Amino acid sequence: EPEVTQTPSHQVTQMGQEVILRCVPISNHLYFYWYRQILGQKVEFLVSFYNNEISEKSEIFDDQFSVERPDGSNFTLKIRSTKLEDSAMYFCASSDGDRAYEQYFGPGTRLTVT
Amino acid sequence: DAKTTQPTSMDCAEGRAANLPCNHSTISGNEYVYWYRQIHSQGPQYIIHGLKNNETNEMASLIITEDRKSSTLILPHATLRDTAVYYCIVRAVSSGTYKYIFGTGTRLKVLA
Numbered sequence: 228e229p230e231v232t233q234t235p236s237h238q239v240t241q242m243g244q245e246v247i248l249r250c251v252p253i254s255n256h257l258y259f260y261w262y263r264q265i266l267g268q269k270v271e272f273l274v275s276f277y278n279n280e281i282s283e284k285s286e287i288f289d290d291q292f293s294v295e296r297p298d299g300s301n302f303t304l305k306i307r308s309t310k311l312e313d314s315a316m317y318f319c320a321s322s323d324g325d326r327a328y329e330q331y332f333g334p335g336t337r338l339t340v341t
Numbered sequence: 342d343a344k345t346t347q348p349t350s351m352d353c354a355e356g357r358a359a360n361l362p363c364n365h366s367t368i369s370g371n372e373y374v375y376w377y378r379q380i381h382s383q384g385p386q387y388i389i390h391g392l393k394n395n396e397t398n399e400m401a402s403l404i405i406t407e408d409r410k411s412s413t414l415i416l417p418h419a420t421l422r423d424t425a426v427y428y429c430i431v432r433a434v435s436s437g438t439y440k441y442i443f444g445t446g447t448r449l450k451v452l453a
Contacts, residue, residue: 332383
């Protein structure tokens with residue numbers, strides 16, 4: 228069964244450093260998402276992406292965040308200058324055109340900012 | 342999107358049906374009920390969704406009351422692998438991307 232993959236599984240970085248989290252969505256999917264979950268808290272929507280542009284973003288997704296689909300298969304989330312409060316599990320998700328409501332989530336990248 | 346209310350936690354014996362309720366009294370006519378679950382620290386997983394008719398798939402059944410103010414997700418024969426947090430989300434259908442707002446959900450523990 229096709230699945231969403233994410234790399235790395237765990238990333239440790241120092242405050243102020245840039246990080247790029249990578250995702251490979253399911254190949255025929257059209258809609259792409261990033262969510263995050265701070266330990267012990269709710270899953271929070273960050274951004275949705277379709278047709279090479281952002282469809283919607285949350286208040287969390289400020290100028291420090293950006294997304295890109297550089298080559299038609301990868302979908303990346305960049306955090307320009309990480310803060311301690313960016314420490315969380317980051318989930319990528321994708322869905323297809325016919326069943327857009329059914330988002331397939333990846334296993335997540337645990338980001339630890341020290 | 343309408344607000345939902347779910348019990349914080351529930352237990353269920355293995356092999357028995359798990360019935361997870363959700364209240365959504367302010368749901369509007371074009372809003373669907375979606376259920377996802379999150380097993381341990383994995384990414385959420387889609388289970389089922391419905392508008393007003395009862396729905397069934399290979400994972401679960403969804404019963405929506407006639408007034409649509411509440412619904413129940415039923416796992417007919419719960420197994421230990423069904424231990425997870427279950428999220429009930431109400432939102433309108435979209436022709437494009439779906440922004441899901443996850444609440445705190447119901448933590449279901451299936452007991453051996």
